[in-house]
Each structure stands twice: as C-alpha cells, then as structure tokens.
Amino acid sequence: MDYIKKELPTKINKIGWILTLAGLLIVIISYLVDVQRTSYNNLIALIFFSGIAIGALILVALEYLAGAVWSTPMRRVSEFLASSLPFMIILAIPLFLNIHNLFQWAQPELVKNDLALQHKSAYLNVPFIAIRFGVIFLIFYSFYVIFVRNSRKQDTTKDQRLTKINLKFSAAFMPLGAILLTLFAIDWMMSLVPHWYSTIFGFYFITSTLLAGLAATTYVAVTLNEKGYLHPSIGEDHYYSYGALLFAMTNFWAYIAFSQFMLIWYANIPEETTWFLLRWTGSWKYLSVGMVLVRFAIPYVGLLSYNSKMNPKNLKRIAIFILFAHLFDTYWLIMPSYSPGIIFSFYEIGFPVLIVGVIILVFYAQAKKYNLVPIGDPKLQRGLDFHL
C-alpha cells in the first residue's frame, strides 16, 4: 500500500469556523426573536443532521455486512462524517427546553381535553421521549465507536480479525438500527400530528437517512479524490458505484413515499388524510408538488445515464442537490405543523449553515488525526483494484 498521508489545507478549517460561527450567530438571534419558530427549525436541523451522520454510519456497517470491497478505500470518509454524531445531543438540548412549543402531547391543557392523547400519553411524554432519545443516541454512538476503533486499530496492527468482528457487529446493527430509526422518526416527526399515524413512516425516514449519508459521503469522497487526497487508483468505477447507489436509493425513496401517499389517498379515511390534506392547502401545495421534482425527478434524470454516474463533476452536483432535497423534505415534513403556508427567512438559514460548518470542522479534525484511507484493511487492495 503506497499511501502517503496529505494534510487537508487549513483553508477548510477556516471555512468551517466561519460557517459555524455565522450559523451560530443567526441561530442565537433567531432564538431571541421568535422562540417557537426557531424550535421548529431546530427540529428540522436535528432530523437533517441525524440523517447525514447516521446515514454515514449505516454505510460503514453496510460495507462490512455486504462484504463490499469497492467502497473500502473511501470508508474513512463515511467514518469521519459519522464522527459528528454527538452533535445530535447539542441540537436536541434546546428542543427539550422548548418541547412544549413543539408537541401537542407535551401540553397538559390539550391532553386534558383529548381522549386520544390521553391514551397515547403512556408513550408520548417528556421523560420517556428523553430516555428514548438517550438510548437511541447511545446505541448508535456505541456502534460508531466499535466500528471506528477497530478500523483504526487495523491501520497499525493490520489484524484481519478486526474486520470479522466488525462484520458481526454490523449484522447486529442493521435490524437494531432500523428499529431505532423508526422510533426516532415517530418520536420527533410523526408525533407532531399526534392523532395521525402511518406505519411506513419510519421506513420513509430510513430511506431519507441513507440518501443523506450517501450523498454526503459521495460529495466528500469525490471531491477529496479529485484533489488527490485519497488514492490515484480510485476512479470512475468507484464513482459509478456511488452514483448507482444514489440512483437506487432515489428510486427507493420514491417507491416508499408513493406507497405511503397512495394507500392513504385510496382508503380516504379522514384520520389518515389530514396529514396530506394539510400539505395540500395554501402554498404547501407547491412544496408538495416540488417534492416530486426535487426529491425524485431531478436526481433521477441527473443520474439516469451511464456517464452521468461516472462524471465526477455531475456526481458532485447531484450529491449536493440530494442533500438539499433532504433538507427540503425535512422542512416539508415538519414545517406545516407550525405555519399555514410556506415561510422562509433567516430563521430557516441559521441551522443548515451551522450544521455544514460543524461537519466540516469535525471532518477536518478527524482528517488531521487519522489516515484518510484505511491502510490496514485486508479488503483495501481489492477495493483499489475494483473495476466494473
């Protein structure tokens, strides 16, 4: 393995700090001006961010579990992205402080007059959601620590057994992660409309999560490799595989999202349709139509042809666009609970800027400490030799 570690330019660190501080400033101002609206944006931020971090973690586990070799040379990118996981807690703290602004079930006056909410209160109550959040975070973080510690140990020891251990843990991680993400989606998004339920909602969130993690990894990996920070053997074939996965997940997202919509539309039961009806009133209608374009049609066309998946420039553009679509989707899922129509102002900008800044900072710090390529991984050479 002829890997020579190259330091990332300090410029990146600077950009990270600027974005973080600017984002933080806007967030603080937003909180001072309008607490309720900012808490909704904070919720969007939590979901958007967890999508990227947990999605990257899933990719790491998926690689071990599927025995994939092509992604091994870029695995560190996913690992570094996942390492920002603890930021979830920081994003969640203001939410817990403002939980009464967000959720109907957290407002005792409302629960008192609502039989359904009373029945659900055994599950939907503040202490229990806090416990669930803690458990979900801890489990994800423990898996992160296990995967990454073994992967780093391998850099020096070259011990092949570590890959086997990670394989076993990822087998446990997958079903557990699916359940936890479902609970997470129910807790923080579905319960915004506490009378409404959709059994596929958790899965909807899982597909978004995977897409977000994948898009972030793709963008960073392709950018770093084009600039020569990874390895010269990584090329079109690897890019193509990322493109194909993005394409597949985009389709899968559409499949799940449409399944949810069609069944509710067809059965036409008032308890279920309210959620879509709300997103079909006023200006939300445009956003709902926009979802079809932004989340599905544009990435679909952008990744359809063979060459578009190989072309690094196109791939980077689409990856960024998919991240934007993830934000768009999260906004669409959450904001109608707060406002009767589309709203957009500085409140909505602060958190995304902050998140991008923090991810860059964490990534830079990780890249400084550790190798950008898992040089001890037994699958690495095969991954570098990978051809379609």
Add this chain to the structure above:
Amino acid sequence: MENKKIYTVTALFDTPDEITDAAKATAGAGYTKFDINTPYPVHGMEKAMKLKPSYLGYVTLFFGLSGAAFAMLFMSWVSIYNYPLVIGGKPFFSWPAFVPITFEVTVLSAAIGTVGVLIALMFRFPNTAHPLHDTNYMKKVSADKFGLNITSLDPLFDENKIKEFFKGLGGKEIETIYEEDKKAEIKVFDYRFIMTLVLVAIVTAGTTYFVLNKLLYMQPFTWMGEQDKVIAQSESNFYNDGFSMRLPVEGTVARGYLPYEYKGAPDSVIKFISNPLPFTKDIIEKGKMRFDTYCSPCHGYFGQSDSRLHDQFPKPPTLHSDKVRNWPDGNIYNVITNGQNVMPSYEKQISREDRWAIIHYVRVLQRSLNAKDSDIDTSQVKREK
C-alpha cells in the same frame, strides 16, 4: 480440410489477470473483431477490450418509456371513455391508482424488449448455431479457462501471425476453428423442442386452471372470503329478524336533513307557507327538470294527467283545475311533501329547494293554459294594417 473457411483462431489462458492483459494487448495491436470467453464476468473487461458502450441501454429506455406511456394512456382510456366506473367516489382519471400498474408495465416492457432485441439482433434468432459450439475451446472456457479468439472478420486477420501473437502472449492450446460445412440447420423448430414447449404450455395452463378455479375455492384458501360481515342482498344470520340492515333509532335525524315541520297541520296553517325561491328563469328551468323526472310519469309533462302509466296507476286529477290554480303554494308543497291519498310522499327523494322550484314550474304550466291577452308581449308583434 484446406478449402474450409476459417472462422477464428483461439487461445486459452489460466487466470483473469492474464486474460485481461491479453485483451489489452490484442486491442493494442489493432485487432477489433475479437472476443473473450470467460466462465464468469471479469471486471474491467470492457475497458481492456476497448469496447464501445453498448446501445442496448437506449433500447431499454425506449421500451420502458413506451411501456409507461402505453399503460397510462390505456388505463386512462378505459376508465374515462371505454368503461367509466366510479370506484371509491374517486374521479375517473385517478392517476395515483394508475401509477403502480404503469410502473409494472414499464419494467415489464423494458425487460422483455431488451431481451427480445438481444436475442433477435445480437444472437440473430432463430439461428442458434455457432461455429464455436461443441469445440474443445468452448468446453474449457465454460469450466475453468479464459479464452481469447480473433475472428476472420478482422481486417488484420492472418492465421499464422495471430498464432505467433498468441504464443507471445502466453496463450495455450492455440487452435484454428473452421466454419461449419453445411449451412447450420435451424434447430429451434426441431420437433422435440416444439413438443417440450407444448408440454410446458399444457402443464402451465392446467396448473393455472386448477389453482384459479379449484384450489382457491378449497379450505383454507377460502378463509379470506368467509368473513363475518354484511353481504348485500343476502340474509343475515346474525340478527333474529334476518335483516342485515338496522333501522336508525327512533327520532334519528340524518345530517343535512330537516324534518317537515308542518306534518298534519290544518289547511289554515299550511296556506301561509310561502315559496322562498325567487321566480327566475334558472329556477324555473330547474323546476322543469325535476318535474319531468319526478312528477311527469303520473301527471304528464304538462300536468294534464296524460300520464305514461296507461291506467296501471289511478289517474291523478289535472293540475290545471281551479282548485289547484287557486291553491296557495303551501298546499302544493304539502301534497309533494306529505303525499295525498294514493300519491306518495316525495320528501325523501326531492330536496326542499327542488320542491319549491317544481312549484314555480307548476305555476308556469298553469299560466300557459290560461294565458290572458295582457301576457302577449306586444312589442314583439308586427302590427297588421
């Protein structure tokens, strides 16, 4: 032997790496009409052989899009024009319901189209013969060897040179393969093959028939159908009286329905109920429509009791009698709402508004048979001198 036409020169290699290098060298030497045969797909081979990307993707795209368009248009045509059915109160063009089928047809036609084109254009169906069939070479490359062959179609083809070239690459078992003597007979129409097809068809059809017409009507497959639910037009064995529908509780008032508050009231009260609707063209036209629908079967289109019932039902009196003409609107309303003797009540069938509109129209009918001179619009009449 010598006058036979050469088809190709072959060589065998042991490992995927060797064959990839050999392919690169062959393409590098300028050969274009050559092929690689391997027991499994070797990654990176297209690039090593310098193959142009296949056009098959566009075939798939074409068939996929045609399938999607066909499914969408066909379903729209069926459900809007050909056989419109109201399903679940949805509009005839309910595109979300068409999406799953459109999706399936897209995938199906893309897959079948691709395979069809592959077989027809690339394998030249029905020609199934190939000079490489039944050769030592083919047996080896379908087991554990990796084969390279340059065909005589290549402009640089020269048997001896190629043999030297292969030796240089480290190829083993270098052989020349000739075209077959006879024109290969088309084996697809061999009777054994056809009989096999027929047999498969019979078995498939029989199984399908058995499953769909017999098996699904046996236990436990029928359990899905045996549900404790009301089946329309059939007796209920849940309720003692055998009816599956229940009468609403006494005094129940349906949504959007106001009971008639003058039921059984004396004439002196009824005659003061007045028509709330304005006497406008729109309302009269609506009244005509409702009258023609509900009243004309008995009373005739003009209220002259020239009914279409042909004495199967007692003939109603004319609506042009002095009695009805002098009645206040309230009385007619009362008759429609409550019925009168053999005339049934129309309360449940005709909405309040429509009843009042009908009364306006009845007034129009009456006036038309009793027109006065003053009704003539003289401004429209040309004076005769």
